[in-house]
Amino acid sequence: MQQVSSPSLLSTPSSANSLASATASFSSAAPSITSSAAVTSCTEACSTTAAATPSTTSPASNVPSASATADLELLTTRRLDFIVAGAGDPSNITDWLSTLGPDGKWPDSEVDYTAGCDARRANWPAQTHWIRLVTMSAAWHGGLAGGEQWAQDPALLAAISSAMDFWFENDFQDPSCLDSGGDAACPCGTPGFWNTNWFSNIILIPNLVAQSCLLTTSNLTDTQRSNCTHITTRTYATFAGPINGVGILTGANLLDVARIGIDDGLFSLNTSLVADAYDRIHGEVIIENAIKADGIRADGSFGQHGGVLYNGNYGKDYANDVLLLEIVAGDTEFAAGPENQAAFATLLDGDQWMIYRNVLTNVSHWDFSVLGRFISFPVIDAQATGSININITEIQQLGEEWNSSTLLTVYDRLASHPKNANIGKLNGNRMFFANDYMVQRGPGYITTVKMYSNRTQNSECLNNQNPFAFHLSDGTVYTYMQGNEYEDIAAAWDWNLIPGTTVDYNATTLDCGDVQFSGLTSFVGGVSDGQIGIAAMNFTNPATRALSWQKAWFFLENDVQHVMIPSISSSSNASVFSVLDQKRHNGDVFVNGAPIGQNTNFSYPLSLWHDNVGYLFDPAVSPVQLSVEVGDKSGNWSDIGISAQGVETVDLFAAWIDHGSASPSAPFAYTAFPAVEQSKFVKKALETRLQTIRNDADVSAVYDQKHRVAMFVFWNPEGGSATFFPSPFEAAISVNSSANAALIYSIDSNNITVADPSQTVETLELTFTAGWYGKTPSCWGSDLWKQVQIDLPSGGLAGSSVSQTI
Numbered sequence: 001m002q003q004v005s006s007p008s009l010l011s012t013p014s015s016a017n018s019l020a021s022a023t024a025s026f027s028s029a030a031p032s033i034t035s036s037a038a039v040t041s042c043t044e045a046c047s048t049t050a051a052a053t054p055s056t057t058s059p060a061s062n063v064p065s066a067s068a069t070a071d072l073e074l075l076t077t078r079r080l081d082f083i084v085a086g087a088g089d090p091s092n093i094t095d096w097l098s099t100l101g102p103d104g105k106w107p108d109s110e111v112d113y114t115a116g117c118d119a120r121r122a123n124w125p126a127q128t129h130w131i132r133l134v135t136m137s138a139a140w141h142g143g144l145a146g147g148e149q150w151a152q153d154p155a156l157l158a159a160i161s162s163a164m165d166f167w168f169e170n171d172f173q174d175p176s177c178l179d180s181g182g183d184a185a186c187p188c189g190t191p192g193f194w195n196t197n198w199f200s201n202i203i204l205i206p207n208l209v210a211q212s213c214l215l216t217t218s219n220l221t222d223t224q225r226s227n228c229t230h231i232t233t234r235t236y237a238t239f240a241g242p243i244n245g246v247g248i249l250t251g252a253n254l255l256d257v258a259r260i261g262i263d264d265g266l267f268s269l270n271t272s273l274v275a276d277a278y279d280r281i282h283g284e285v286i287i288e289n290a291i292k293a294d295g296i297r298a299d300g301s302f303g304q305h306g307g308v309l310y311n312g313n314y315g316k317d318y319a320n321d322v323l324l325l326e327i328v329a330g331d332t333e334f335a336a337g338p339e340n341q342a343a344f345a346t347l348l349d350g351d352q353w354m355i356y357r358n359v360l361t362n363v364s365h366w367d368f369s370v371l372g373r374f375i376s377f378p379v380i381d382a383q384a385t386g387s388i389n390i391n392i393t394e395i396q397q398l399g400e401e402w403n404s405s406t407l408l409t410v411y412d413r414l415a416s417h418p419k420n421a422n423i424g425k426l427n428g429n430r431m432f433f434a435n436d437y438m439v440q441r442g443p444g445y446i447t448t449v450k451m452y453s454n455r456t457q458n459s460e461c462l463n464n465q466n467p468f469a470f471h472l473s474d475g476t477v478y479t480y481m482q483g484n485e486y487e488d489i490a491a492a493w494d495w496n497l498i499p500g501t502t503v504d505y506n507a508t509t510l511d512c513g514d515v516q517f518s519g520l521t522s523f524v525g526g527v528s529d530g531q532i533g534i535a536a537m538n539f540t541n542p543a544t545r546a547l548s549w550q551k552a553w554f555f556l557e558n559d560v561q562h563v564m565i566p567s568i569s570s571s572s573n574a575s576v577f578s579v580l581d582q583k584r585h586n587g588d589v590f591v592n593g594a595p596i597g598q599n600t601n602f603s604y605p606l607s608l609w610h611d612n613v614g615y616l617f618d619p620a621v622s623p624v625q626l627s628v629e630v631g632d633k634s635g636n637w638s639d640i641g642i643s644a645q646g647v648e649t650v651d652l653f654a655a656w657i658d659h660g661s662a663s664p665s666a667p668f669a670y671t672a673f674p675a676v677e678q679s680k681f682v683k684k685a686l687e688t689r690l691q692t693i694r695n696d697a698d699v700s701a702v703y704d705q706k707h708r709v710a711m712f713v714f715w716n717p718e719g720g721s722a723t724f725f726p727s728p729f730e731a732a733i734s735v736n737s738s739a740n741a742a743l744i745y746s747i748d749s750n751n752i753t754v755a756d757p758s759q760t761v762e763t764l765e766l767t768f769t770a771g772w773y774g775k776t777p778s779c780w781g782s783d784l785w786k787q788v789q790i791d792l793p794s795g796g797l798a799g800s801s802v803s804q805t806i
Contacts, residue, residue: 289796300350312366
């Protein structure tokens with residue numbers, strides 16, 4: 001490859017429509033490097049155009065002061081420690097040296113060097129070349145566990161040099177190939193190692209190049225140093241202009257590129273470049289309040305790709321970047337300030353609610369609803385489904401550095417080893433109002449509900465990953481107890497029977513081009529007092545518009561979950577199902593207290609129990625047609641993504657309510673009891689005293705007689721009213737709302753918690769009126785009515801809950 005002259009200044013080009021022109025005008029000397037040697041493929045696509053405005057000037061090379069030099073030396077030492085700690089297993093180095101050709105290339109049977117339009121877009125196999133180089137470089141540098149014999153080994157260094165030169169000689173020369181591979185600007189057949197996926201060219205390979213170069217910097221030739229800096233500087237230049245098909249870098253992608261800039265500055269002792277990169281990071285690690293914003297939201301959720309909930313993938317990469325870079329920057333001028341620290345604590349505080357533990361493997365995982373398209377990987381592929389992929393010791397380290405009680409609490413919880421899925425024994429309810437997601441955690445279980453509105457998106461299919469995902473946010477409910485319930489089943493399960501959803505079966509096309517949608521309705525969200533809550537979703541299928549329904553999930557005291565479906569309307573001829581669950585089959589299935597066979601339909605059942613989850617039905621209120629299916633199902637992982645693990649056969653349990661195809665359907669309700677043994681299910685069901693207050697298209701409401709808590713969903717924008725009797729000896733209480741809302745009312749404490757799922761109401765007026773006969777609530781005194789006016793949160797807090805005493 002032609003040696004590239006050393007650049008000096010980053011400026012925004014007059015025309016921002018060409019990344020090639022931006023990179024051509026970029027001149028800033030210094031190579032870059034990114035975080036761990038492990039390759040993260042989760043940030044391989046981005047589709048948002050929301051922008052955090054970058055600075056228009058970039059660091060020129062400078063002569064650092066003595067204090068700045070000391071800081072850079074400290075940062076470099078810490079950074080190298082991270083790279084070495086994250087490098088791969090050195091046990092294969094001997095084999096790699098034996099098969100490396102004299103030209104610095106490994107055999108095609110070991111490394112797939114396919115590039116350009118013919119290369120796989122996601123997890124580009126050619127990265128293996130640099131993954132090996134990072135491991136070899138770490139071993140040569142010294143400190144890599146198990147690779148001590150390779151430290152400063154001249155034969156190893158010669159192999160590293162040869163393999164580096166092979167790639168540098170084949171690096172692409174046309175800057176258009178950074179983000180326009182396969183387009184007219186960089187057509188198929190253009191020479192060089194490039195990929196049609198911008199991520200591979202801008203983040204994936206430069207990350208690995210930078211790490212290997214920094215580890216071996218003192219022994220690089222001038223030409224190699226220039227080639228290192230050419231690749232990494234080319235990456236940092238992308239801040240100067242929008243990326244084709246992506247826009248300005250945001251969220252995890254921004255942090256990845258800024259991290260490369262930091263390593264670039266460390267390589268060249270360029271204090272200004274390091275400062276500029278940290279400024280960009282600190283400009284990103286804040287609370288983002290815009291609808292569909294990428295990054296940290298006020299509720300602790302994380303968005304990427306314009307409205308997709310992604311704590312477990314892009315948010316995980318983002319967290320890893322912050323942990324690494326802020327530990328590296330500790331006690332230097334580059335350390336994060338209070339606003340950044342608070343924002344990051346908000347993210348990790350939210351993360352802990354989304355993590356469960358598989359007690360059979362002792363591995364912690366993200367809830368599948370926060371993984372986006374990465375549900376398409378089995379655990380063995382070590383992608384986002386493989387584990388939480390965060391070194392929790394770093395959370396502890398940064399928590400101590402920042403004196404953050406939040407980070408230290410999160411560490412303590414994630415470091416625990418529970419006997420069930422609820423890691424950290426974190427109990428309660430949390431509504432993630434910015435991304436339409438609710439979590440209920442109790443003794444022995446975690447239940448999550450994923451919805452979407454006109455403020456969010458359901459999922460995505462990119463790089464042939466996740467093509468059947470359309471229903472993944474249609475009120476999806478996962479319940480984890482052992483933590484293996486849904487592990488490695490996505491290749492085999494029925495994508496029309498996503499747990500918790502209501503669906504007109506097989507009436508929506510499931511393919512990659514028809515996955516990603518924003519919702520059509522605004523009334524989606526919930527209310528939470530921290531212990532119990534309500535999730536509510538007014539849904540119309542955005543692809544077909546043939547199915548509409550309203551659904552509310554009431555998470556009550558004592559781990560009782562009541563589900564109301566007041567209305568279903570379908571114009572398709574398909575049968576409409578409400579899916580109770582679809583997961584791994586584990587033991588006997590009981591209907592009406594008796595074990596059943598594999599595939600059975602039931603009319604008017606009273607109860608269902610399987611794998612420590614019980615369901616209670618009331619045929620007198622809602623006619624019930626129950627279907628249960630148990631048995632082996634098979635599917636190929638390659639049908640839903642890029643995994644090469646082949647056919648997966650899983651023994652699955654599925655159960656659903658058949659509403660038929662008639663429209664509209666009658667109102668329906670059922671109650672679920674997680675983490676209850678079959679022998680205790682009947683007793684708990686009998687002790688649970690729930691009273692349906694109302695369940696129609698205007699109001700869905702239930703009263704928990706045992707705990708004296710009433711819960712309401714007022715569906716109409718104009719509000720509504722509902723009346724209930726707390727007990728036979730007490731006066732009836734009517735509750736009137738001036739607008740759509742979700743409400744929790746505790747009679748004995750006289751406390752209310754309210755939210756507006758539509759995020760459109762500014763002020764809500766609630767009126768509580770007692771009947772003439774019977775005892776009124778003790779805290780009311782002689783009053784027969786109470787009225788409260790509540791100013792609801794707005795901006796980034798819109799949809800959040802407000803509590804007060806009547």
